[in-house]
Amino acid sequence: MTSGAVLQEEQVKLLGSWYSPFVKRVEWALKFKGIEYEYVEEDLINKSSLLLTSNPVYKKVPVLLHNGNPIAQTLVIIEYIDETWKHNPILPQDPHERAKARFWADFIEVKLTDVVRTALITQGEQQEKAVKEAKEAMEVLEGEAAKLKGERVFFGGNNGIGYVDIVLGLMCGWVEVIEEVGGFKLLDPQKQPHIHKWVANFVELPLIKPTLLPKEKLMIHFQMIRQACLALVARK
Amino acid sequence: MATSDVKLLGAWPSPFALRVHIALNIKSIDYECLEENLLAKSQLLLQSNPVHKKVPVLIHHDKPICESLAIVQYIDEAWSSAPSILPSDPYDRAVARFWAAYIDDKWFPWLNGVANAQGAEAKKAALDQVREGLVVLEEAFGKCSKGKDFFSGDRIGYVDIALGCFLGWVYVAEKRNDVKLLVEDKMPGLAAWANKFCEDGTVKDVMPDKDELLEFANMILEARAKLNASSNN
Numbered sequence: 295m296t297s298g299a300v301l302q303e304e305q306v307k308l309l310g311s312w313y314s315p316f317v318k319r320v321e322w323a324l325k326f327k328g329i330e331y332e333y334v335e336e337d338l339i340n341k342s343s344l345l346l347t348s349n350p351v352y353k354k355v356p357v358l359l360h361n362g363n364p365i366a367q368t369l370v371i372i373e374y375i376d377e378t379w380k381h382n383p384i385l386p387q388d389p390h391e392r393a394k395a396r397f398w399a400d401f402i403e404v405k406l407t408d409v410v411r412t413a414l415i416t417q418g419e420q421q422e423k424a425v426k427e428a429k430e431a432m433e434v435l436e437g438e439a440a441k442l443k444g445e446r447v448f449f450g451g452n453n454g455i456g457y458v459d460i461v462l463g464l465m466c467g468w469v470e471v472i473e474e475v476g477g478f479k480l481l482d483p484q485k486q487p488h489i490h491k492w493v494a495n496f497v498e499l500p501l502i503k504p505t506l507l508p509k510e511k512l513m514i515h516f517q518m519i520r521q522a523c524l525a526l527v528a529r530k
Numbered sequence: 531m532a533t534s535d536v537k538l539l540g541a542w543p544s545p546f547a548l549r550v551h552i553a554l555n556i557k558s559i560d561y562e563c564l565e566e567n568l569l570a571k572s573q574l575l576l577q578s579n580p581v582h583k584k585v586p587v588l589i590h591h592d593k594p595i596c597e598s599l600a601i602v603q604y605i606d607e608a609w610s611s612a613p614s615i616l617p618s619d620p621y622d623r624a625v626a627r628f629w630a631a632y633i634d635d636k637w638f639p640w641l642n643g644v645a646n647a648q649g650a651e652a653k654k655a656a657l658d659q660v661r662e663g664l665v666v667l668e669e670a671f672g673k674c675s676k677g678k679d680f681f682s683g684d685r686i687g688y689v690d691i692a693l694g695c696f697l698g699w700v701y702v703a704e705k706r707n708d709v710k711l712l713v714e715d716k717m718p719g720l721a722a723w724a725n726k727f728c729e730d731g732t733v734k735d736v737m738p739d740k741d742e743l744l745e746f747a748n749m750i751l752e753a754r755a756k757l758n759a760s761s762n763n
Contacts, residue, residue, distance in 0.1 A: 351632060365628070369627075369631070370624050370627045378620045392604070394595075396600040400597055
């Protein structure tokens with residue numbers, strides 16, 4: 295793959311874990327720009343010293359290392375990628391459109407991603423509350439997706455994907471798995487026909503399709519996470 | 531640019547609205563400030579921010595922009611002449627965004643958690659957590675400021691705005707709980723920074739009076755306590 299504007303001396307390393315939708319978003323951003331990178335699979339139970347020194351605040355993946363300089367937090371990383379490699383823009387150029395894209399990325403993270411994570415690792419009333427909030431967020435996103443008309447199938451402009459699409463990409467595969475593992479329903483093609491259509495288009499993209507993971511593999515992993523978290527709470 | 535071109539829907543106690551006031555001042559932008567009554571939200575607010583129905587909202591050429599940090603970045607990008615709010619280097623920008631996100635995702639919820647903590651033990655734990663966060667931010671301040679007055683160097687910038695807007699509320703938490711959060715011997719950098727921030731020309735006239743904020747907080751928290759007590763009966 296050609297690497298666009300990347301100079302030969304540039305070193306791009308991504309610390310990740312195979313099942314993480316957050317890491318996947320960064321990979322999509324890098325691939326979108328055609329940036330060559332070295333992927334390092336992190337064992338999150340025995341974290342490497344590289345991970346711990348690169349992200350001492352959160353000790354989590356993804357972490358991008360560019361010429362040895364670490365950048366953490368998914369949305370911060372994606373904006374860094376967009377500003378460092380300026381071809382194939384991920385965020386819109388117009389300041390107002392950029393502000394809207396950042397608004398929706400933040401909405402997806404706070405109102406959807408965080409509550410879906412809570413729903414995965416809780417049960418009973420706590421889970422019900424999280425699922426209710428996730429459903430409300432889905433309704434809002436369905437309303438936004440309904441505004442995409444005609445040739446525009448993605449939130450990014452010019453019939454291509456952009457920032458909001460990359461951030462929303464966790465809908466593709468992960469949410470379905472988390473629903474099954476957590477025992478709740480969030481995605482409903484009847485109630486969210488436009489989101490459903492967005493997902494169907496997103497997963498078919500040549501950039502995205504080969505990166506998606508087999509459902510069974512994700513199921514086993516998230517089942518493990520759920521059981522471990524519930525067991526931890528039970529012990530308290 | 532005509533004054534009516536830029537409107538800020540805000541509320542005087544809101545630290546998030548304060549961020550936008552400061553950003554507009556940094557760029558010397560004339561703007562119309564519309565004070566919202568958060569118990570009786572205006573039609574303009576509800577139409578401009580239908581998703582969250584919250585302040586701040588910036589309205590520029592009749593187009594709304596929501597979410598305080600998105601607004602601050604918008605201001606920096608739409609009025610691109612100096613002084614800039616975010617640094618120009620992409621790595622420095624990433625560091626600034628990282629710390630602003632830490633403040634919003636981790637530290638502010640901890641500060642908010644102090645008011646919600648029930649009982650002496652929970653309160654102490656909540657206050658300890660806020661202090662721990664400030665220790666992390668003290669280290670960040672050391673690295674970012676490189677010996678200068680602010681996170682951004684000589685002038686107030688993105689992280690300064692992101693954190694500084696909460697100083698009034700830190701004061702409120704300190705007074706209400708009879709503790710010190712911004713402890714000078716543990717956080718000398720931040721303690722000095724806090725004074726300089728509050729005195730800065732872009733902040734001084736828009737920061738709410740700390741004692742008025744305390745009075746406001748007392749009123750709200752007492753009302754909430756009464757509501758909780760009556761609903762528990």
